[in-house]
Amino acid sequence: MNSASGYNSRKNNKKTGGLGEEIAGQFLSDSGYRILDRNFRYSTFGEIDIIAERNDILVFVEVKTYRTKQFGEPELLVTARKQRQVRKMAEIYLLQKKITDMDCRFDVIGINLAKREGEPDRINHIENAF
Numbered sequence: 001m002n003s004a005s006g007y008n009s010r011k012n013n014k015k016t017g018g019l020g021e022e023i024a025g026q027f028l029s030d031s032g033y034r035i036l037d038r039n040f041r042y043s044t045f046g047e048i049d050i051i052a053e054r055n056d057i058l059v060f061v062e063v064k065t066y067r068t069k070q071f072g073e074p075e076l077l078v079t080a081r082k083q084r085q086v087r088k089m090a091e092i093y094l095l096q097k098k099i100t101d102m103d104c105r106f107d108v109i110g111i112n113l114a115k116r117e118g119e120p121d122r123i124n125h126i127e128n129a130f
Helices: 002-031 080-097
Strands: 033-042 046-054 055-068 101-112 122-126
Touching: 002 046, 002 101, 002 122, 033 080, 046 080, 055 080, 055 122, 080 101, 080 122
Parallel strands: 055 101
Antiparallel strands: 033 046, 046 055, 101 122
8 A cells, every 4th residue: 555545545534433423423412412522632642532411421432433334333443442542531531621520431333324325324322332
């Protein structure tokens, strides 16, 4: 793979990921969640895609998106390493926001984007995923 095609692949992955995060955010809002933050970053430690709240529970959401079913279900990409990273980022978020008295959980939303116009995207919301 040459560097130009590698760049285009990363650019397409970022675009797909951003689209998936938009869909997930809308899905959560429609489901009664209040979106508090998106793409929360701290230095180079990592990122949390969506931070939301519902029923006095703070929810840290990892979103995985595929344009194809060729590689299986996107939510399976949330590895043990990724889970540790999201937990660490959640700790940083709680410290930064001085949140000490709120229940928290970690959700995963897997999205398979529709192949054709008019077909629905498949959204799999796994509450308390890890």
